Amino acid sequence: MNSFALVEEAVSRAQDMMVQQKYDIAKQLLIEALGQFEMFKRSLSSQEQQQYAPVDQAIRDELQLIEDVIQELKHINDPIQRAESADQVEDSPRNVRNDRPNQYRQPAPSYKNVQPRVYKTPSIQAKPEVPKSKGKIDYDRPWKQEKPADKPSNKGDPDKPKKPSSDLPTSYDNVDARFVDEIHAILIKNTGVSFSDIAGLDDAKRLLTEAIILPMQVPELFQGPMAPWKGVLLYGPPGTGKTELAKAFATEAKCCFFAASASTIMSKFVGDSEKVVKALFTIARFHAPSIIFMDEIDALMSANAASSDNPVGPRLRQEILTQMQGVSSTNAMEQHVVVLAATNHPWNLDEALRRRLEKRIYLPLPELETRLALVKLKLRQCQVDPDLNVEEIAQILEGYSGSDIGIIVRESLMNQVRKVGIAELAKNKDKYLSEMKIGRDDFLAAINKTKPSVAQSDIAKYLKFKQDFSSE
Helix, strand or coil: CCHHHHHHHHHHHHHHHHHCCCHHHHHHHHHHHHHHHHHHHHCCCHHHHHHCHHHHHHHHHHHHHHHHHHHHHHHHHCHHHHHHHHHHHHHCCCCCCCCCCHHHCCCCCCCCCCCCCCCCCCCCCCCCCCCCCCCCCCCCCHHHCCCCCCCCCCCCCCCCCCCCCCCCCCCCCCCCHHHHHHHHHCEECCCCCCHHHCCCCHHHHHHHHHHHHHHHHCHHHCCCCCCCCCEEEEECCCCCCHHHHHHHHHHHCCCEEEEECHHHHCCCCCCHHHHHHHHHHHHHHHCCCEEEEEECCHHHHEHHHHCCCCCHHHHHHHHHHHHHHHHCCCCCHHHCEEEEEEECCHHHECHHHHHHCCEEEECCCCCHHHHHHHHHHHCCCCCECCCCCHHHHHHHCCCCCHHHHHHHHHHHHHHHHHHHCHHHHHHCHHHHHHHCCECHHHHHHHHHHCCCCCCHHHHHHHHHHHHHHCEC
């Protein structure tokens, strides 16, 4: 280890001792650092020694600071010196402030000139005079500066827009107050997704309209034995629009949408998961008509949920099944709640859940017409080369899901960005943004880079489940 490394080590140790308030040890370490630094300077030239002069001064300043602290501590802890200092303070003449000019001095009032203060009764019709703030500060007499007038209150001003207050209740009957805010956080009254944002899936839209929207619009039709459906399952490969379709139906049905997930329902405390499920269904019935959307429901309600390895699983599964059955205990549409579930693994669901999810709708990979509509939908805000044949691109995209098509469109746009270059695009963005147009070569390059996310072997599993358990 060279000499300068020893200096650094000694200074670092001294600083640690200062943090621990061991000032005597810190002082010795800094003295040692100065000695090591003197040895280090002997090996340097005169020019290099001038470059290291600030280091020498910094160590000496640090040492002087520690010596001052040690001296002050000795002074505080020594009662004799403390008493002598107190006597010196008492014996010293009092400092009288005399920095104000004579023109600001006023003699003390005489008792002969003191008159009793007369208080006037304020008039009812008189308006209070609001003091005006001075625009310029008097720096010669800052203690005489008037404070600016307070802004008048707008509490009674009807023209001022008021902050919208939440219309959600703070408590519900038979609901633990701890979970109310948590349930309100997943309540969405406007999902922002409509049917126009979803391409294809006409059969699924028709079936969901019959199962969800029709009972809410014509409640007189669903009386007696023709009770509304209490559960709908959307299953199919990933990226086929299950979640977006659920959001669109919540908007079209004009009902409350509860986006429940495993993180919302599961709790580390014993028994709280079941209470959260009960609170969710109770609040959903209060805001009925409502939709409780459970995405990836197989994570909560798989066939092995009753396994003894997971003690929470059986109780949570039983509570969800009980609440789903209890949703239809009354035919009153004012308490109608639909459980809309989605999964990519429908074969993992048990029989009890399949029975309660009365409508089981398969969402396949998009066919040619749907792929064509998807490509046009994704390109509606992009500039496209007039020579681009969208029908040809839709035929090439056979076997791709809806989310895969969205990725390919983004990758095609990025190909245009790569041709220009990020640095050049940042300099002349207005020019290049108006010139960039997605062409056929961009799509073909993106398709070659992006492979389908769904295997053909998985498609066979979905078709087998549809053949055995479909209810459309």
